[in-house]
Amino acid sequence: MERKSLKFILSLYKEHTFLFFLALIGSVLEAGALSGFVYILKNVIDDIFVEKNYNKLLFIITVLIVLAFFKQVGFFLKNYLYPVIILKIIKKLREKIYRNILNAEIGYINQLSVGEIVSRATNDIERFSVILSSLGTNVITESLTIIGIIGLLIYTDWKLFLIFVVVIPFLALVLNYFGEKRKKYGKLVQESLGDFTSHLNQVLTGLETVKLFKKDIFIRFFNRLNEKLFKREVKSRFYETVYLSSVEIIAYIGVVGIISYGGYRVIKGDLTTGQFFSFLGGILVLVNSMQILQRGLVNLKSITPIIERIQLLLNLPKEKGGDKVFNGLNREIVYKNVNLKIGERNILKDINLNIKKGEKLAIIGLSGAGKSSLVKLLPRLIKDYEGNIYLDDTELKEFDINSLREKFGMLSQDIFIFNDTVRNNLLIAKPDATDDEIISALKKAKADFILRLPDGLDTLLGERGSNLSGGERQRLAMARLFLKNPDILIIDEGTSALDVETEDKVVNEIVNSFKDKTVLMITHRLAIVDVMDRVIIMENGKITEDYKIEDFKRKNKNFTSLKIFTHNKD
Ligand SMILES: Nc1ncnc2c1ncn2[C@@H]1O[C@H](COP(=O)(O)OP(=O)(O)OP(=O)(O)O)[C@@H](O)[C@H]1O
Ligand SMILES: [Mg+2]
Structure with missing residues (x-):
């Protein structure tokens, strides 16, 4: 030996x-x-x-x-x-x-x-x-x-x-x-x-x-x-x-x-x-x-x-962040000349973007354009960017990672559900939540179908939520966000599995419930964009267009780049 x-x-x-x-x-x-x-x-x-x-x-x-x-x-x-x-x-x-x-x-x-x-x-x-x-x-x-x-x-x-x-x-x-x-x-x-x-x-x-x-x-x-x-x-x-x-x-x-x-x-x-x-x-x-x-x-x-x-x-390398505590956004998120390379590929190219606190920003663009990468930078799920990202006046890298993530909520297409009850699956968003809070969150996420199941909150979800449909899983994950009540909310096609009617309801609920909160929403559906304040279009790692919602709607009627909505459900 x-x-x-x-x-x-x-x-x-x-x-x-x-x-x-x-x-x-x-x-x-x-x-x-x-x-x-x-x-x-x-x-x-x-x-x-x-x-x-x-x-x-x-x-x-x-x-x-x-x-x-x-x-x-x-x-x-x-x-x-x-x-x-x-x-x-x-x-x-x-x-x-x-x-x-x-x-x-x-x-x-x-x-x-x-x-x-x-x-x-x-x-x-x-x-x-x-x-x-x-x-x-x-x-x-x-x-x-x-x-x-x-x-x-x-x-x-x-x-x-x-x-x-x-x-x-x-x-x-x-x-x-x-x-x-x-x-x-x-x-x-x-x-x-x-x-x-x-x-x-x-x-x-x-x-x-x-x-x-x-x-x-x-x-x-x-x-x-x-x-x-x-x-x-x-x-x-x-x-x-x-x-x-x-x-x-x-x-x-x-x-x-x-x-x-x-x-x-x-x-x-x-x-x-x-x-x-x-x-x-x-x-x-x-x-x-x-x-x-x-x-x-x-x-x-x-x-x-x-x-x-x-x-x-x-000896797995630990995540390293700064030591400043993030207490929530006061004014704005600023991307300044941000570039992101993974291997030899330029995933994001010279991104400059200001997002005001409370703004509801829709991000649209073809598959592979870099939308997910853009938003994942914020809770530091992707780390090694060049350039600067500021939350108010502090560079993102200076924040303590845990305190940062505490203020973020994210809903993407792969939803994490573990083999336990509905209640325990929701409590990861807020460990001390009461049943009333949980039920209210489920209702806001239009996930109250769960309450009608014979075991209610005690229903076992099975491995990776296998006994739920794709849309049901998304609504459950959405309920977590209502429970967590984050300061900055990122939704990366997180409602895409819902039927048009339910999706509209959920998105409206988001806009209302998170009125003062900043929401970044990646979507392929025009109808959802409608309720947001602002739209940016990404193409090939760049932000190519940036509209206030009124301007976007006006242009919308004969908007040629709309071909990008290849997955449009409307
Ligand atoms: N970990 C990675 N390693 C290498 N390339 C990656 C990685 N993650 C993403 N990419 C590449 O970066 C580009 C942007 O990916 P991203 O997920 O940001 O696109 P997207 O706009 O969200 O696309 P979609 O609409 O399909 O979700 C893609 O070409 C993808 O292949
Ligand atoms: Mg994506």
């Missing part, structure tokens, strides 16, 4: 030294008791079978009971406490990772794939926990057992032990060679299983779409995955068997050697029968412990890459 991995593990264990110490006592008790059993075997044979002595029988039984007691106490301590320490560690890690994800730089998170993050946070954490558990239960305990037994064997008959020493390098070699192979294929099987589950996941989430395509293509793809998984499983099985049988062969050779030389010494009178069998028993325990230890060590070797994968999540 590498040094930095060890350092990381030690830092995790640091808080649990007492429990670790108790578990360690468990290991010592177990290893000691096991060595005791092997030792007492000599007396069992010599005193009971050979000498046939009653008093010694009683003594031996007492010793066996005491040993059994220590062994079980030790077993309990180590088997319960090592994993409990790990569980405590893992619980804390999970919490930290979740927090880190929530606080992470969005740009950075977007570069990683969601599957990648999820697999690190689940599979890798799970692997890490398994390996750490085996570090305690296997590596530490078995090392102690091996030390105890070897000491005992040398004490019983060091000459006989030399015979076994000759076998050890072969045993170690075989354990290592086939152990690694076995491990490698085990890992490949895991990988294939991962591909298999992720494919199933994808197909299941998109089942409606999948059904409309030719099934053969999916089946062929799937069969390839399945075939690969199968081959790896078979190989893994092969090495598993070879590993086990070669360990046995070597153990046989060792045992034969010991029986030959040991038998010779027993006949000669150098060794009692009891000592001989105790020795043999010790060898069997030793071989078993070495196998378990080897498995633990191979596992431990693979912990470094896993730690690295987890550490990425533990």
Whole structure:
């Protein structure tokens, strides 16, 4: 194991030294008791079978009971406490990772794939926990057992032990060679299983779409995955068997050697029968412990890459903002010579725009023109612009990001709904909202259909709101905004899934309810533009036109650029 991995593990264990110490006592008790059993075997044979002595029988039984007691106490301590320490560690890690994800730089998170993050946070954490558990239960305990037994064997008959020493390098070699192979294929099987589950996941989430395509293509793809998984499983099985049988062969050779030389010494009178069998028993325990230890060590070797994968999540770059608190807009939002590049592409070009407090601004333009990018700059969902954006007199970048976002409300097309009740889904907008407030918000968003559901606010929404229609989801998200009552409201085609009549009602409600608030509304529908104060048109990353609503309406009648409203529902 590498040094930095060890350092990381030690830092995790640091808080649990007492429990670790108790578990360690468990290991010592177990290893000691096991060595005791092997030792007492000599007396069992010599005193009971050979000498046939009653008093010694009683003594031996007492010793066996005491040993059994220590062994079980030790077993309990180590088997319960090592994993409990790990569980405590893992619980804390999970919490930290979740927090880190929530606080992470969005740009950075977007570069990683969601599957990648999820697999690190689940599979890798799970692997890490398994390996750490085996570090305690296997590596530490078995090392102690091996030390105890070897000491005992040398004490019983060091000459006989030399015979076994000759076998050890072969045993170690075989354990290592086939152990690694076995491990490698085990890992490949895991990988294939991962591909298999992720494919199933994808197909299941998109089942409606999948059904409309030719099934053969999916089946062929799937069969390839399945075939690969199968081959790896078979190989893994092969090495598993070879590993086990070669360990046995070597153990046989060792045992034969010991029986030959040991038998010779027993006949000669150098060794009692009891000592001989105790020795043999010790060898069997030793071989078993070495196998378990080897498995633990191979596992431990693979912990470094896993730690690295987890550490990425533990060290996610945090979002950085300024330290000024944003208390709401007083006069205006100003974009001054703003340019936005993502990679090589110029997404926004030389934007200059003043938005007055309380203004209701409609933003229209073709798909890909840069409308969403323009508004996402404000709550700092996109960060690296050039030029300046001012809220009143303060550059946006100087504000503390959390205080800034507190004053913003945003409704876009992808709506976040989590697998919980309607009430809990709404409370994220205002954790202390009363039911009355929630109901009023639902009514304003024309989402009061929810109140007529049998469970009302307690209705469970299912994963990603799957039991709601697109428009219902949008109205629910709108209700959140009424609850949050933000200072600046951004609606990015957030009402597009509603029927014309409902959309009009909701938009009118927005304009009325947020009378003094600033509203930026991206839309493809002319009728909505009508109730706003001002319209800007974007084209290819630039603001090309800027109208007061009266002028816009006047021009509207034979407005040629209106071709941009390709999605016009009217
Ligand atoms: N993260 C990104 N990386 C690279 N290019 C991006 C990214 N986000 C947006 N773009 C590109 O920036 C341009 C503007 O995107 P934007 O989402 O602002 O357009 P839009 O006007 O909102 O379009 P729509 O009406 O389809 O929502 C598009 O060409 C898009 O491909
Ligand atoms: Mg958009």
